[in-house]
Amino acid sequence: xxxxxxxxxxxxxxxxxxxxxxxxxxxxxxxxxxxxxxxxxxxxxxxxxxxxxxxxxxxxxxxxxxxxxxxxxxxxxxxxxxxxxxxxxxxxxxxxxxxxxxxxxxxxxxxxxxxxxxxxxxxxxxxxxxxxxxxxxxxxxxxxxxxxxxxxxxxxxxxxxxxxxxxxxxxxxxxxx
Numbered sequence: 110x111x112x113x114x115x116x117x118x119x120x121x122x123x124x125x126x127x128x129x130x131x132x133x134x135x136x137x138x139x140x141x142x143x144x145x146x147x148x149x150x151x152x153x154x155x156x157x158x159x160x161x162x163x164x165x166x167x168x169x170x171x172x173x174x175x176x177x178x179x180x181x182x183x184x185x186x187x188x189x190x191x192x193x194x195x196x197x198x199x200x201x202x203x204x205x206x207x208x209x210x211x212x213x214x215x216x217x218x219x220x221x222x223x224x225x226x227x228x229x230x231x232x233x234x235x236x237x238x239x240x241x242x243x244x245x246x247x248x249x250x251x252x253x254x255x256x257x258x259x260x261x262x263x264x265x266x267x268x269x270x271x272x273x274x275x276x277x278x279x280x281x282x283x284x285x286x
Contacts, residue, residue: 152174183215197236211253217283221238228251234246235248264280265282
């Protein structure tokens, strides 16, 4: 799959020849293209969700996203961020106005987590797939966050940078309901 600077998408086979020819011209956004529900999924410049099946059929769904939206798909979860509206699996969350990083998706045990950082207010948000904020969040941070399992059993660690270029590690229980 080649996502060209011009916004075109080429789906090629291993020999570099066209594998799937799109039946419509699509002006894709600069966001990544993901496998999702048996399709190649991304967004166009108008903020619509674009899904391409293996026959080249193009399905467009209006998600009412802004021009500078962000999209990420992971663990069968579609997440969009448009202005201050974060949507996780169709659940809308209104965030304070700010300048947010692209959401990140993490999975531990059977729980999917989502992070985004407001670069203006220097707050890191952590949500579960039901759209609820994890207790104790938001926390201070100035970079995109990373989430990992700690060596202490059910503890999770959120790692983020600070203004002074330090690394901050927040530990919390990964077993809360």
